[in-house]
Amino acid sequence: MAAVIAAEGRWGRQHLLRLYTVAMGGAGVLVTALSAGQVVDAATRHPAMWLMTALAVLAGALAFIDTPAPGRSPLIVCPTICFTFAILLCWGLGPAIVAQAVAVLMVRWKLRAPMSEGVKAWGQYTLAFAAAAGVLWLGQPDPFERAGPTNIVTDAVAVVGAVAAWLVVYAVLEFGHSVLRGASAHPRGLGRAIGNQLLFKASLLLLSPVLAVAAHINVGFVPLIFLPLFAVQRMARLSAERDRAARMDPLTGLANRTGLRAGFCDLMAARDRVAPDGVPAPRALSLLMLDLDRFKHVNDSLGHDVGDRLLVGVAHRIASVQPRDAIVARLGGDEFAILLATHTPEEAERVACSVVHALVEPVRLDRLQIDVTASLGIASYSDGEDFATLLRHADVAMYEAKQRGDAVATYAARADQNSPERLKLLTDFRDALSSPRADQVTMHYQPQVSLATGEVEGVEALLRWHHPTHGLVSTRELLSVAEHSSVMRQLTMRVIDDVTAQAAGWPAAGLDIRASLNVSVRDLYSDDLATHLARRLDERGVPPERIQVEITESSLLADPSRVQATVNRIAGLGVAVSLDDFGTGYSSLQHLRRLPISEIKIDRSFVSGMAGNRDDAAIVRSIVEMARTLGIRTVAEGVENEYTRRLLAETGCTLIQGWIAARPMPGGELVRWMAAGELVRPAVGQLPQT
Structure with missing residues (x-):
């Protein structure tokens, strides 16, 4: 192998393949020349050899060849060596390799293969036959002489040894050629392919002594071998057709x-x-x-x-x-x-x-x-x-x-939402939710401040996950991975547990505020959400009006009837329902009339553009006016500067949420922040100059 690799570096693989083909062709010509006398003698003295040669060529012409797919080596069922090895046993090496040469050319013509492929195959067969002839010469030069076997054991051992020598030489040559072609990168597949070839060829070679005996007793029996060989070929054809059917789409004829x-x-x-x-x-x-x-x-x-x-x-x-x-x-x-x-x-x-x-x-x-x-x-x-x-x-x-x-x-x-890295992240998050440790998955709360009084009327619960390796993971990235998996339900139940537990402790700290929590579209398809929320409110003694559930506008489009049933059940508990990201979806305004919506949250994409875009400002004013007419509270998200805050106050917006009021903070820190009286002053007076 090392020599092959070194040679590749000097000449290239294609030059080695050409050299191999030339070597096989030269070996075939040399062996044929050395055994030419046997060919002439058998042709003149043994007419039966002509029949056996004709049958070998006919077997090549009738060979079953199947090429099921591009890149796959063709399946060839050709019993030629059954006849040519019998010729070797009866009349010597020369007639055998001449008959094999004609049969190989016949098969290669059917394959439309280049002449070099035929020369290579004939050379490999010739060297295999030469090895078998050498074993016969050492054991019993003429095991099927016309007078009959002289020694049964010696004859049998000589023939079996010749078959083994043929198989060994052929296997070595075929393996070497496969290595030169580059198939050594897949040794298991290569070994399996050569092994299947050898098994088929061994069965044919071991059948040839029967043909040789028949040729010596009555050559008329020899053609009868075609009947069982035809049965073998027919079974191979049926097997190939079943294999092709298993790989094919019956409607289009393409692969499946x-x-x-x-x-x-x-x-x-x-x-x-x-x-x-x-x-x-x-x-x-x-x-x-x-x-x-x-x-x-x-x-x-x-x-x-x-x-x-x-x-x-x-x-x-x-x-x-x-x-x-x-x-x-x-x-x-x-x-x-x-x-x-x-x-x-x-x-x-x-x-x-x-x-x-x-x-x-x-x-x-x-x-x-x-x-x-x-x-x-x-x-x-x-x-x-x-x-x-x-x-x-x-x-x-x-x-x-x-x-x-x-x-x-x-x-x-x-x-790729399902890349191995993201799937690993999902697995880690599932483990974090199931872990009794509470320091990885936590809830932060961002105040919602009244534009009229400057007081905090509510908070929105926001998820935070500190990964032990990656640190703080983006909530958007996390939800994009989890929302299509069962982890989303597990997360929602965890949020309900944490928020209701936090809300239950706030009255003792002097806080009387509403906490909003977000749920996904998947949560709205099941009764588990309302059932679990009702259970936690009852267990912890939290008044329903102190909890609010936020649903996105896009969730109304997914399955309106199922979503409406869940929303109605939540509202029936006394829990308020907020419509988040309003203005970004395509929901009909009839949802505001049919659903028990208490609050509309104006998406930050419109709020942040109010200061510099008249269209955004007009959209916000329209939403606020519509909500006021319907008696619905409005919350503007993403308020980050004083100018936007005053613009919102002019429209009559109820609440603002954003960094101008406060950043999200843990529940304990929120209590201290509220106790310190760090409230936002009401938005009154004229707008600042821009």
């Missing part, structure tokens, strides 16, 4: 998820190989994930039959613009995938653009013309990844493209 996984393994194994022409194989793998836009509308409006025909048409278009070695798969529904072996990442982007261009024209189905658009995600393989990871990355990129409204997006770790 199993076939795509197999293609990934094949292309991985082929990355380090060298093509017969000496051109190195592509070293990079890229996976493109494609999802049709609004395909459900086609099924709903035109029926599933039309939807299936549309998928077939799209599949044909995608496959028609792919490189020859690309693997196109339908993963299910309207999702497709394209696996590419590339030299540069730009190649994958060019293929993605070609797919987008191919889908520009409407798909014609009888008299229908259906416009098709798709979102594509691109992920490139990185060393150490597996197929599942690559597929997930492509899926993330595809949904990123769909969310952005782009046709194509490339995977970026920062956009």
